[in-house]
Amino acid sequence: MFTIFRKEIADHFNSTRFLILLCLVVCVALLTTYTVSMNLRSEISGGAKIEYLFLMLFTTSGQFFSLTQFIAFFGPLIGIIMGFDAINRERSAGTLSKLLSQPVYRDAIINAKFLAGIVTIAIMFASLVLLLSGLGMVAIGVVPSGQEAARLAVYMLISIAYVGFWLGMAILFSIILRSIGTAALASVALWIFVSFFVGFGSGLIADVVAPADQNNPEMMLKNARIAAAIGRVSPVNLYSDATSTIMDPYRKTTKSFVLVGPMERISMSRFNNPLSLLQSILVVAPYLTTLVALTAVCFAVSYLVFMRQEVRSI
């Protein structure tokens, strides 16, 4: 398995598409970090240093979006691009039957491919976060505290799990669908569906099931709850909820408040202290578990389908 793994990793790093993807991600990330740091600098100069300033590099939006939003939106594409032709390219090139006639277990092929993808993603994220941290340190002149560094590390793990889910999804499609083009389109279609339509759809369904009534707080609450529950089907929502809590210690819950009276708001801001890292992790643990579980399910299905597929069709 290690042999296949090594070759797959080499393939990923040598491939043109990976280079293009990496360039794109790095360019956007650098640009965003740069504008954000410039904004932050002008805003905070003269004042006292805000706690967790460093994390704001990643969470406040620059020109259009913040870095975490960018990854939430763009991450799936990375996973899809790395996985959509994993198996069916080998099939159409005739190398799959050759691979299978060598003394390797059949699952070694799919394990190695999945692992190589995850490792590539991990390397990509790690270097990206380190690069941006370095840039941020120079640009705003603030060194991250241990707490912040730990939060960044957790953020990275969640991101890897998130992109890993999409990688698993793409590999699954590459096993089920014979044609490379169809597999790519199917993955992209699913991505767009969960990124955009689940968001619209959850609002629509919630309005039908429990119409929001301005004068009836219970109905409004119910409406919001239903919308949130449906939204959680989408890994994109899971990811953005989880990361925004990790990256912003002042967020104590992933839920948004529907109705907050003026007095409540005052009392909330009086006790507005940052959560400790452990508490933040506790808040997002269910989200993280779901993400990892989704990835595991994707992989398990791919594994089963691949192991049971008749070789005749290979």
Added chain:
Amino acid sequence: MAAVIETHELTKIYGRQKAVDHLTFEVRQGEIFGFLGPNGAGKTTTILMLLGLSEPTSGSSHVLGFDPVREPLKVKERVGFMPENVGFYDDMTGRANLQYVARLNSLPDSVSKKRIDDALEKVKLANEANKPVGAYSRGMRQRLGIAEVLIKNPKLIILDEPTMGLDPEGINSTLDLIKLLSVEEGISILLCSHLLHQTQKVCDRVGILNQGSLVAKGTIEELARDGIQLAAPAAGQAEGTTLSLEDIYMRYFQEE
């Protein structure tokens, strides 16, 4: 002579279709066995079962003494298989492709280097070894496929349509190479093809497969004799003339 492949009542059913129907045959040590039949006769299915890539519905087989269902890895370690339309990683060089296969067979690099050089020499690709496979002609790919099979020092080689899509010259050199491997290295070879006149030049024995069952097997002379007994000689063909495999083949399928 010991048998390297033995099958007993091997059967594979896909849905309602019998791809291979109670197939019993053997390939002896050191011979070239031609496994012949029209497209869809069940040749590839049989090979897949022999390699443990597909499970037989019933029946059993032994390859080099191992049961492919129980010990597929042991079979795959010892048997070289070249699939129909052999595939390579086009962006890698010929040598790198062979190196990859050697690593998959867990050969240490020190051993594989020599074997790769030898194999490339044998198939006359030593000068082209460092070009990407994408630039290879069809004949060169086919020869690289044979080199790849040789990397693991197999006792048995299974070739699925090795001459398909080649020009006459390519066909001849491929067949010569196959003969050479059998004569000089003593490797047993199972050669699958639907092109009869080519295979009769190199095969020691042949088996003719139709709709999943073996309709005839033996040396070409034996088959020619039986063929005459089976059917009345065709008009204009004198009794006692040696038939080519083509004639035998046509007879069997005319009877259907």
